[in-house]
Amino acid sequence: MPQLDVVVVGDGIAGRAAAIALARSGVSVGLVRQATSSGVDIPETLAPMAMPLLKRLGLDLDRVDQTFPRIVSRLSRWGRGRMQRNDMLPRPTAALLLGKQRLYGLLRSKLGELDCEEFDVEQVCDVRPTDKGAVLRLRLSSAPAEQEIVGRMVIDATGRTSAIAHRLDVRRRIYDSLVSFWIVGKAGDALRQATVTATVDDGWIFYVGTDAGQGALGFFTAGSHISGKPTAASIVERACGVAEIAEAITCCSDWAASPVTTRNAATTMLERPCGPGWLACGDALQTVDPLASSGNLIALKQGLLAAEATKAALFGDQTLLNAYAVATRQEFREVLAHRSRYYGLRS
Numbered sequence: 001m002p003q004l005d006v007v008v009v010g011d012g013i014a015g016r017a018a019a020i021a022l023a024r025s026g027v028s029v030g031l032v033r034q035a036t037s038s039g040v041d042i043p044e045t046l047a048p049m050a051m052p053l054l055k056r057l058g059l060d061l062d063r064v065d066q067t068f069p070r071i072v073s074r075l076s077r078w079g080r081g082r083m084q085r086n087d088m089l090p091r092p093t094a095a096l097l098l099g100k101q102r103l104y105g106l107l108r109s110k111l112g113e114l115d116c117e118e119f120d121v122e123q124v125c126d127v128r129p130t131d132k133g134a135v136l137r138l139r140l141s142s143a144p145a146e147q148e149i150v151g152r153m154v155i156d157a158t159g160r161t162s163a164i165a166h167r168l169d170v171r172r173r174i175y176d177s178l179v180s181f182w183i184v185g186k187a188g189d190a191l192r193q194a195t196v197t198a199t200v201d202d203g204w205i206f207y208v209g210t211d212a213g214q215g216a217l218g219f220f221t222a223g224s225h226i227s228g229k230p231t232a233a234s235i236v237e238r239a240c241g242v243a244e245i246a247e248a249i250t251c252c253s254d255w256a257a258s259p260v261t262t263r264n265a266a267t268t269m270l271e272r273p274c275g276p277g278w279l280a281c282g283d284a285l286q287t288v289d290p291l292a293s294s295g296n297l298i299a300l301k302q303g304l305l306a307a308e309a310t311k312a313a314l315f316g317d318q319t320l321l322n323a324y325a326v327a328t329r330q331e332f333r334e335v336l337a338h339r340s341r342y343y344g345l346r347s
């Protein structure tokens with residue numbers, strides 16, 4: 001039975017950041033990964049404040065800069081207000097346009113330089129807290145027999161599934177029923193490396209234009225506002241009501257033929273961020289409104305904070321864990337206040 005100081009479960013941004021930070025600090029760490037089929041790779045952004053965090057993880061920032069283009073323009077129209085345009089120059093203040101798979105690739109190759117055992121699993125079957133940490137029972141992809149691994153601390157970085165917290169019976173509070181529907185298609189130069197957010201009758205339209213003549217359209221709405229999945233054609237119709245987007249999406253029939261990908265976009269938070277032998281970070285801890293484009297930065301930041309707090313706990317110092325719990329709750333309260341201002345939503 002492998003015994004490690006820390007087992008990180010989940011290999012998104014939060015999990016990889018935590019695993020890299022721990023491995024760099026000399027702690028024995030294992031990363032539990034689960035293959036997922038996520039459908040369309042929706043272009044997401046990464047706030048520029050992420051750059052110093054990526055540097056702390058040992059990533060070469062020149063390489064990051066060469067890998068990801070920057071968003072050069074953000075347009076937004078909330079409610080009945082006017083369209084606001086924010087052209088984001090100079091470069092250090094502009095968000096990076098991901099390529100999430102490419103970001104994973106950079107993090108994966110950094111982790112590959114370090115000492116970190118990786119486990120490919122079909123499922124985490126059980127989590128059993130003990131006085132020395134936690135025992136995880138895993139069904140590995142490579143073998144039918146279940147295997148146990150022991151971590152003195154376990155980090156739950158499993159995204160919205162919160163697989164570890166769930167097994168420990170920690171509930172998630174759900175603040176709204178926001179859901180998003182995505183289509184992709186060809187786009188002209190009008191909104192290259194740009195995003196547009198606009199309120200429509202029954203929700204919000206979000207457009208992102210990549211640097212490669214492509215774009216993605218997301219329709220966000222409260223689950224209670226719609227019955228069933230909207231068609232691609234109806235999303236195009238909503239988007240074409242926004243003049244700036246209508247100008248960018250060159251071939252409507254191409255967009256209308258796109259498959260529609262559904263993504264849960266609800267704001268949620270675990271009732272407890274940590275407990276004896278475990279803590280949660282990134283989407284496993286809280287999910288924030290995607291239109292605020294801050295989830296990736298939060299995941300990165302919390303991955304690093306989780307690594308620091310976990311390492312201190314291994315040496316018997318609980319103060320950073322307590323500080324982590326306070327800071328993450330405070331940050332989430334700020335997210336809720338921000339969200340209420342934009343959407344006029346109440347929790």
Ligand SMILES: Cc1cc2nc3c(=O)[nH]c(=O)nc-3n(C[C@H](O)[C@H](O)[C@H](O)COP(=O)(O)OP(=O)(O)OC[C@H]3O[C@@H](n4cnc5c(N)ncnc54)[C@H](O)[C@@H]3O)c2cc1C
Nearest residue numbers: 010012013014034044045158159163282283290293295296
């Ligand atoms: C529609 C949409 C658009 C968004 N756009 C943006 C944006 O533009 N900018 C931004 O900053 N944020 C955006 N976000 C938020 C952002 O995607 C997330 O906040 C961020 O990716 C969270 O990273 P994470 O590592 O915490 O979780 P995830 O990326 O969800 O990673 C979790 C990992 O855990 C793995 N896993 C799950 N269960 C298990 C298990 N049982 N065992 C092992 N592994 C497991 C999964 O396979 C996955 O690899 C968006 C979110 C949505 C829904």
